[in-house]
Amino acid sequence: MSITKLLNIKYPIFQGAMAQISKHQLAAAVSNAGGLGIIASGGMSVEQLRDEVRQCKAKTDKPFAVNLMLMMHNIPELIDVLIEEGVKVVTTGAGTPKPYMPIFKQHGIKVIPVVPNVSIAKKMEELGADALVCEGSEAGGHIGDISTMALVPQVTQAVKIPVLAAGGIGDGRGIAAAYALGAQGIQAGTMFLVAEECPVPDNFKQFVIAANDTATAVTGRKGGAPVRSIKNKMIETYIRLENENASRDELEALTMGSARKAAAGDMENGSIMAGQICGILTQVKPAKQIIEEAFAQAKQIAATLSNRFDF
Template identity: 40%
Template sequence: METAFTSLVGVAHPIVQTGMGWVAGPRLVSAAAEAGALGILASATMSVDELRAAVREVRSRTRAPFGVNLRADAGDAAERVGVIVEEGVRVASFALAPSRELIARLKGAGVVVVPSVGARRHAEKVAAWGADAVIVQGGEGGGHTGEVATSVLLPQVVDAVDIPVVAAGGFHDGRGLVAALAYGAAGIAMGTRFLLTSDSTVPDAVKARYLAATVRDVTVTTAVDGLPHRMLRSELVDSLERAGRAGALVRAVRHAAGFRRLSGLSWSRMVRDGLAARHGRELSWSQVLLAANTPMLLRASMVEGRTDLGVMAAGQVAGVIEDLPSCAELVARVMAEAQTALDGLGRLRPPGVPPG
């Protein structure tokens, strides 16, 4: 299925595997790419050297195009862009709007720039700055998310910009792909659905928690870092929501210390990153620290399998996913379902109108 997005990035199918911290590593990204989707490597939880090594590992596993996701507000964003350019990565995606300068540098090197946005005005801004496409996530999406449903946000963005739009938030099958195309999108992006594959390195016990979840088990909370965060309800989420300010600060300092040891970041750098993550909101110091080290809370679950100590970011689709296919099986299934849906729509005609 060829769309403006597949032509832009050079993949076979209009499907994106999103850059999920601690989840979208070389194994998952290369498997998604080999399946004909655009796999995106998550770099926010890697050092610069680890990012370069991960890019090279993906390239050793597949010759298909893939991308790298960056935090635009990271202090070393320019250095990470340098790795993308030097290693010849096809696509750079951003969790927040990148600066005009970063976009220009990437485009000058022939890299396709695809920021993720959660509002029409953000899409208009990055399009004016030269972004090649946008991923627009509605409120159903996992992780940090907004309040507007994909079915409302997506057509707004499609009408506002003249670049390919990829729809995210609430997608897991071929029917969703056809619905997104009907709204004018050029593809879909899926996070939770790719997390729940056999190619994902997330521990089996954690995957089991996702598979057991109902739609009502997926919640939005601000208790983790002060920003709306969609995740599975867990013991930790409950305790964070119950904790007083003093308890939250103690927990935040402890997690921050752990992330500092892993990342090699200084305390001042972590606080600066936490402040940058506020996005103009008033946060307590515990929330600032948590914003800086939320990756540790994700690592506890996604890497160590400690669902009692970590958070599990999840889109609402976690409540309807029931199996763990390989990426190849998933992508083939989505495309087959999409074709079935399109064939069914093709049979819908007003009375008296001949086929064709």
Template identity: 40%
Template sequence: MDTPLTRLVGVRYPIVQTGMGWVAGPRLVTATANAGALGVLASATMSPAQLLAAVREVKSRTDAPFGVNLRADAGDAGERVRIIVDEGVRVASFALAPSKELIARLKDAGVVVIPSVGARRHAEKVAAWGADAVVVQGGEGGGHTGEVATTVLLPQVVDAVDIPVIAAGGFFDGRGLVAALAYGAAGVAMGTRFLLTSDSTVPDAVKAAYLAASVKDVTVTTAVDGLPHRMLRSELVASLERAGRARALAQAVRRASGFRKLSGLSWAAMLRDGRAMKHGKDLSWSQILLAANTPMLLKASMVDGRTDLGVMASGQVAGVIEDLPSCKELVDRIITEATEVLARLGE
């Protein structure tokens, strides 16, 4: 299936597995790449040394292109970019818009730059700065999300920029891929659907919670880090929403300390990252402190399997997913269904 996305990054199929923290590690990325889609490593929850090891592990398991997702506002973003360039990684993706200078540095090294955005104006900005493509996530998508549905946001962005647009938020099958192509997208990006595969390292108990969820069991809350965050409903989420600000801040400080030890970051580095985040998002310092909840709460579920102690970021599609195929089975199924749908439309 040939599209501007497949030609840009060199994959067989216009499907992207997003860089989900604690989820998109070497095993999932390798399986995705070998299935013909674009796998993306999540580096925000890795130290630079762990990122280097992960990149080399993927390279040892596949010759297919893959990417690394970066936090553009991280204090060590330059070091991570150096790893990407030195190791010959094909794609750099970003959860926040990278600077014009960072885009130029990557492009000069031959790296394809694909930021993720949630608004038309952000897509226009990164396109003007030289981004090669852009992922556009509608409100259906998991994790930090906006309010505009994909079906409204996607055509706005497609009409506004002249680079390939990758649609995210609400995609899980071949019908969705065809719909995205009909809107003018060059492919789709999926997180929750790849999380729910047999190649995902997410513990079985957590996968079972996702599979048991209905569409109404996926909610948006600001209780975790002060920003709209789409995730599965749980007693923990309810307790966070009931907690007072003082209690929430105390919990955030404790989790920030835990994340500092795991990531190897100093308090000074975390403070620099917090300042960068505050500037980019115009957040209060209370919200910055609450943001420390996210990495540790996600790790508790996605790594440790504690659905009672962790949060489970999720797109609304969790409510319609019922199985755990391998990445190859999933990608093959999507392409087969998309081909059949296109054939029926052609008739």
């Protein structure tokens, strides 16, 4: 079954779950535009998640999802909220959904893990995942080691459930490429950072627009938790300390609350998590326009692609 039929959405695009950013305003706008909006629950209390879900339901009657960072201590309580509020799709990361699969299945909740390699993709399929988001290292935020171009065809070859490609996709060219690699759609975060409905200050959006192809850096590789962000004062300090073998406590002190600072508009001390594709983003647009233009471009590319093979 196609991902659009599985989830009852028009366009096969998920809006990425970005910490402190992917809230009801953005999720509802993406869902209303025909994609799958996603609320990022990481760091939320039960009350905060319930409020976000209810506000999202008030703004859209279309399907939307909640992302669960499974390393969080309050996952069972957050799942209770999803069940009580009737959320029917979850995406997962930072852990395995295995302990929770029975309750998800019992309540008809579709489970779509984000995976960084083939081995984990296979395990998620065996657990009963309904689909997968296959995320390459070009993505913003927490990343794996394998690039999207190399990862997607290997995952789509290895599993039978629908796969969405993520990482380094910012327009219709990336969507067309994802289909060529075997995916049924995409997940995108960075391109929605410049959506009108994205609940961050304008200086955050302009910071993303000003970034070029070399603007991002990966921190945390030595500690085994790599994160891609746009370079700023805090990131440069982190890299210096990391290279000096600073303690984990010192590094954690530097980054404490950094996602929240960025979402509030602090471009020097916040963590502006964005992917390597941010260099193609040039203006702020409504989420609906972002989606419709991207898929129109993808269709145009697909229609003319055969003419480019002149061998």
